[in-house]
Amino acid sequence: xxxxxxxHVSVDNQEILKGLSLAIKPGQVHSIMGPNGSxxxxxxxxxxxxxxxxxxxxxxxxxxxxxxxxxxxxxAREGIFMAxxxxxxxxxxANTYFLREALNAIRKHKDLEPLKHVEFVKLVKEKxxxxxxxxxxxxxxxxxxxxGGEKKRNEIFQLQVLAPRLAILDETDSGLDIxxxxxxxxxxxxxxxxxxxxxxxxxxxxxxxxIIPDIVHVLVDGRIVKxxxxxxxxxxxxxxxxxxxxxxxxxxxxxx
Amino acid sequence: xxxxxxxxSKQEYKYGFxxxxxxxxxxxxxxxEVIRMISAKKNEPEWLLEWRLKAxxxxxxxxxxxxxxVHYPPIDYNDISYYAAPKQTKKxxxxxxxxPELRATYEKLGIPLEEQMMLxxxxxxxxxxxxxxxxxxxxxxxxxxxxxxxxxxxxxEYPELVKKYMGFVVPHNDNYFAALNSAVFTDGSFVYVxxxxxxxxxxxxxxxxxxxxxxxxxRTLIIAEEGSYVxxxxxxxxxxRDENQLHAAVVELIAHNDATIKYSTIQNxxxxxxxxxxxxxxxxxxxxxxxxxxxxISWTQVETGSxxxxxxxxxxxxxxxxxxxxxxxxLTNNRQQADTGTKMIHIGKNxxxxxxxxxxxxxxxxxxxxxxxxxxxxxxxxxNYTQCDSMLIGxxxxxHTFPYIEVKNSTARMEHEASTSKIGxxxxxxxxxxxxxxxxxxxxxxxxxxxQVFRELPFEFAVEAERLLSVSLEGSVG
Numbered sequence: 001x002x003x004x005x006x007x008h009v010s011v012d013n014q015e016i017l018k019g020l021s022l023a024i025k026p027g028q029v030h031s032i033m034g035p036n037g038s039x040x041x042x043x044x045x046x047x048x049x050x051x052x053x054x055x056x057x058x059x060x061x062x063x064x065x066x067x068x069x070x071x072x073x074x075x076a077r078e079g080i081f082m083a084x085x086x087x088x089x090x091x092x093x094a095n096t097y098f099l100r101e102a103l104n105a106i107r108k109h110k111d112l113e114p115l116k117h118v119e120f121v122k123l124v125k126e127k128x129x130x131x132x133x134x135x136x137x138x139x140x141x142x143x144x145x146x147x148g149g150e151k152k153r154n155e156i157f158q159l160q161v162l163a164p165r166l167a168i169l170d171e172t173d174s175g176l177d178i179x180x181x182x183x184x185x186x187x188x189x190x191x192x193x194x195x196x197x198x199x200x201x202x203x204x205x206x207x208x209x210x211i212i213p214d215i216v217h218v219l220v221d222g223r224i225v226k227x228x229x230x231x232x233x234x235x236x237x238x239x240x241x242x243x244x245x246x247x248x249x250x251x252x253x254x255x256x
Numbered sequence: 257x258x259x260x261x262x263x264x265s266k267q268e269y270k271y272g273f274x275x276x277x278x279x280x281x282x283x284x285x286x287x288x289e290v291i292r293m294i295s296a297k298k299n300e301p302e303w304l305l306e307w308r309l310k311a312x313x314x315x316x317x318x319x320x321x322x323x324x325x326v327h328y329p330p331i332d333y334n335d336i337s338y339y340a341a342p343k344q345t346k347k348x349x350x351x352x353x354x355x356p357e358l359r360a361t362y363e364k365l366g367i368p369l370e371e372q373m374m375l376x377x378x379x380x381x382x383x384x385x386x387x388x389x390x391x392x393x394x395x396x397x398x399x400x401x402x403x404x405x406x407x408x409x410x411x412x413e414y415p416e417l418v419k420k421y422m423g424f425v426v427p428h429n430d431n432y433f434a435a436l437n438s439a440v441f442t443d444g445s446f447v448y449v450x451x452x453x454x455x456x457x458x459x460x461x462x463x464x465x466x467x468x469x470x471x472x473x474x475r476t477l478i479i480a481e482e483g484s485y486v487x488x489x490x491x492x493x494x495x496x497r498d499e500n501q502l503h504a505a506v507v508e509l510i511a512h513n514d515a516t517i518k519y520s521t522i523q524n525x526x527x528x529x530x531x532x533x534x535x536x537x538x539x540x541x542x543x544x545x546x547x548x549x550x551x552x553i554s555w556t557q558v559e560t561g562s563x564x565x566x567x568x569x570x571x572x573x574x575x576x577x578x579x580x581x582x583x584x585x586x587l588t589n590n591r592q593q594a595d596t597g598t599k600m601i602h603i604g605k606n607x608x609x610x611x612x613x614x615x616x617x618x619x620x621x622x623x624x625x626x627x628x629x630x631x632x633x634x635x636x637x638x639x640n641y642t643q644c645d646s647m648l649i650g651x652x653x654x655x656h657t658f659p660y661i662e663v664k665n666s667t668a669r670m671e672h673e674a675s676t677s678k679i680g681x682x683x684x685x686x687x688x689x690x691x692x693x694x695x696x697x698x699x700x701x702x703x704x705x706x707x708q709v710f711r712e713l714p715f716e717f718a719v720e721a722e723r724l725l726s727v728s729l730e731g732s733v734g
Binding site for chain 1: 687
């Protein structure tokens with residue numbers, strides 16, 4: 001589904017990702033863990049199409065297509081969704097209106113008719129219930145005045161309604177208390193199917209107690225220095241990121 | 257901006273076509289002879305001619321205002337024709353008498369003159385250059401004794417009312433452009449709602465400038481008697497021309513005891529091209545007097561057109577407990593300039609006013625809010641709430657705010673909120689990540705920004721306003 005080969009990315013001439021390779025198959029849940037500044041969020045932003053990042057080398061294939069040639073909206077319409085680390089406020093635009101516009105833009109791309117109002121409301125109500133989202137959230141302006149937890153839950157709510165094929169969660173767990181974390185995890189788990197893949201970016205192992213990943217990657221200084229099963233996350237929690245840094249394969253990190 | 261919004265779309269001004277029709281146009285130039293000619297054409301009574309001449313003589317002694325924050329080369333007032341009318345042998349009695357070319361024009365503009373085709377419950381007065389073509393639904397309104405006609409007809413049919421109220425709010429020597437209008441005004445709408453009557457439909461006037469090198473000087477007068485209610489809407493378009501054209505209108509509203517007037521404007525005059533060539537100079541004086549107690553005047557404007565907008569719809573809150581409101585969206589794109597706002601003059605006790613202004617600047621547009629809230633000595637317990645928000649799109653445009661507050665009574669309560677924001681790359685990217693194009697994202701964000709004002713418009717027009725805003729923004733964001 002997604003294949004990243006030797007990806008180099010710079011911001012303001014400073015290299016952040018230094019040759020990252022990763023392959024995700026349908027149905028898989030991958031987790032990327034790493035210390036602050038290792039390039040986790042950069043990877044998410046590049047996949048979503050943010051153009052403040054410059055790809056200097058390497059390629060990304062999504063469903064066999066060159067992802068880097070696609071505009072952000074085209075990627076979204078083709079099924080890539082990113083839950084933002086810092087969801088953006090859009091004053092005066094009702095959450096439900098926004099979501100419907102988004103859904104219909106995606107449907108239009110697939111040559112589907114816009115969803116009828118009644119059907120849309122039905123869909124939304126159903127998803128809301130499972131996420132414990134309050135009714136009033138729909139009428140409020142997109143993320144405006146939302147608490148940190150509400151914002152994150154709203155992202156997962158959007159994920160559920162838009163039903164993408166590849167979902168990227170960029171530190172969705174940060175700032176969540178344990179109850180909210182469980183709700184978010186449940187929201188993600190109910191979305192797991194054989195066709196849908198997840199890339200979960202997190203600083204802490206905590207979220208991975210509730211969303212069990214198939215593969216865990218450790219990102220340090222712009223490179224994946226270690227990959228393994230779900231137990232790798234626990235090991236990291238136990239030993240800290242310096243532990244993987246000591247591996248002889250990562251010369252760059254060792255110099256620090 | 258990181259997204260290359262300049263590439264977005266370059267949709268042309270949609271209403272820029274010219275109607276080819278035989279016109280009767282006065283020779284260029286302004287003098288007493290021209291004024292006498294206009295007055296004679298309209299078969300006006302002596303007092304009105306005198307009033308025009310008085311205004312003209314005053315105007316000659318006045319200086320064009322310079323305090324505003326807009327810039328344009330000097331206007332040669334003798335290079336303008338002050339009267340243009342489609343040639344018609346007689347005044348149309350019904351739609352069948354109207355030149356098909358003109359009817360087609362209005363159809364193209366989306367203003368069907370056929371009553372059966374009209375939006376439910378909207379009566380239209382169609383003004384083409386200097387004359388009113390037809391007023392629809394006249395009879396139906398007459399059943400309620402509501403008068404809705406062109407001001408020219410009103411002069412003929414209801415001279416006492418016109419004489420009593422013309423200049424009642426905006427005196428003939430009020431300001432430079434109002435004096436000019438008073439001297440040469442040609443047509444406009446007249447509305448009179450009698451005591452206790454609630455006007456059952458939206459009244460609207462559609463102004464169209466067609467002729468070249470002409471100015472449009474319309475005058476609208478709305479009187480709401482005790483306990484009455486009326487909602488009025490005006491819309492405006494003009495052809496694309498390389499020359500600037502002058503539009504200097506005067507609107508006067510009078511609300512008696514317990515009366516309410518809601519006045520909405522969707523102004524979409526030709527804004528000029530991308531480089532600022534051509535476009536309408538929209539220098540307009542609009543003012544309402546809440547003379548009665550508990551009276552209420554509400555202005556809502558959506559200003560997206562014109563090369564230059566100079567306009568301050570205001571309220572004189574004379575009656576106790578009277579209410580004034582001003583809701584405004586002003587958009588300047590490319591080289592457009594706007595200096596707009598309001599004056600709320602509190603004279604009576606317990607008067608209250610609300611000002612909500614949303615300025616959007618894009619391209620090289622310059623947008624100025626200028627407002628005055630004045631609380632008089634006797635206006636005890638007066639209240640004002642002002643909210644003044646500016647949004648910038650791109651980094652070549654400007655937003656300016658000049659709020660004046662004068663309080664002479666210590667019991668007044670004033671609130672002023674202001675904000676300036678920039679459409680962020682973050683916001684646009686967020687929308688794109690959900691599947692919206694950058695262009696749709698901008699329009700969504702701007703419409704959200706204007707929501708508070710659009711809410712005040714009659715429903716059909718709110719939809720129109722949103723669409724218009726999106727079109728006006730196209731290709732703007734860079």
